[in-house]
Amino acid sequence: MATNPTSNYHHGNLRQELMELAEQHLIEGGIGDLSLRALAREIGVSQTAPYRHFKDKNALLAALAIEGFRRFFALCEPSEREPRADKSLLMFGLAYVHFAKTHTAMFHLMFGPVLTPRNEYPDLFAAGREAIYKVRAGVERGFKSGELRELDDVASIAHTVWAAVHGVATLMLDHADSYGYHRDLDLQAEKSLRMMIAGLCVDPEHIATLPKVATPMPIEN
Known part of the structure; x- marks a missing residue:
């Protein structure tokens, strides 16, 4: 059975990737609709993975x-x-x-x-x-x-x-x-x-x- 790549925990530096992507959205003026789950989808990890590093968007x-x-x-x-x-x-x-x-x-x-x-x-x-x-x-x-x-x-x-x-x-x-x-x-x-x-x-x-x-x-x- 094929594995959904977003179902596994990301083993790289996810915290840094989340911050870099959030900054990109910040610069482009898009943090109003930003969410940890949306960032997870963009990076390609499970939607729960970001919560290992940040409890919510404001913490990020x-x-x-x-x-x-x-x-x-x-x-x-x-x-x-x-x-x-x-x-x-x-x-x-x-x-x-x-x-x-x-x-x-x-x-x-x-x-x-x-x-x-x-x-x-x-x-x-x-x-x-x-x-x-x-x-x-x-x-x-x-x-x-x-x-x-x-x-x-x-x-x-x-x-x-x-x-x-x-x-x-x-x-x-x-x-x-x-x-x-x-x-x-x-x-x-x-x-x-x-x-x-x-x-x-x-x-x-x-x-x-x-x-x-x-x-x-x-x-x-």
């Missing part, structure tokens, strides 16, 4: 969002190695904007309303916390070096920086027709971030003298 999407944070953190590494606090924050902001532009669907999954409340996804919640901790670390370095003005406590300033950076990224993605210096969105984003950081600096003129920051390298999936 949460894992995908965590992978998005991993890629984002890789982009942030140069900013964390930069000793000057003002340049470090600028580099972080530009990496954030670059990630939003090049991984737009993933960015919306990571920061959008699909996976809420976040406390239902502890690993994803922790990844989000790590993102703000990176900003806090930059602000703390600036306080210790005397480069940044202590306008408020570290947490408040870090959240203000994050709000500004996220606002720039969101405007670029959702309002590109009205945001941009002579339609140059990259230039406007850098101008906006430099102005914001200058307001935190003891010597605001220094941020203006920093050379243009190189575009972050593409992220390997």
Whole structure:
């Protein structure tokens, strides 16, 4: 008797295949109708096989969002190695904007309303916390070096920086027709971030003298 290939458990790296296929659907805008059973059919495994790795679709999407944070953190590494606090924050902001532009669907999954409340996804919640901790670390370095003005406590300033950076990224993605210096969105984003950081600096003129920051390298999936 012939065996139905989808009736057997998939012996490869099914978890990774599910995530890759789900990301493909995410990019193509099709996660609304996505289901683990549908992914199983596409891959060619039994409809119960995906449940060995994810309890439901949202668990899969949460894992995908965590992978998005991993890629984002890789982009942030140069900013964390930069000793000057003002340049470090600028580099972080530009990496954030670059990630939003090049991984737009993933960015919306990571920061959008699909996976809420976040406390239902502890690993994803922790990844989000790590993102703000990176900003806090930059602000703390600036306080210790005397480069940044202590306008408020570290947490408040870090959240203000994050709000500004996220606002720039969101405007670029959702309002590109009205945001941009002579339609140059990259230039406007850098101008906006430099102005914001200058307001935190003891010597605001220094941020203006920093050379243009190189575009972050593409992220390997």
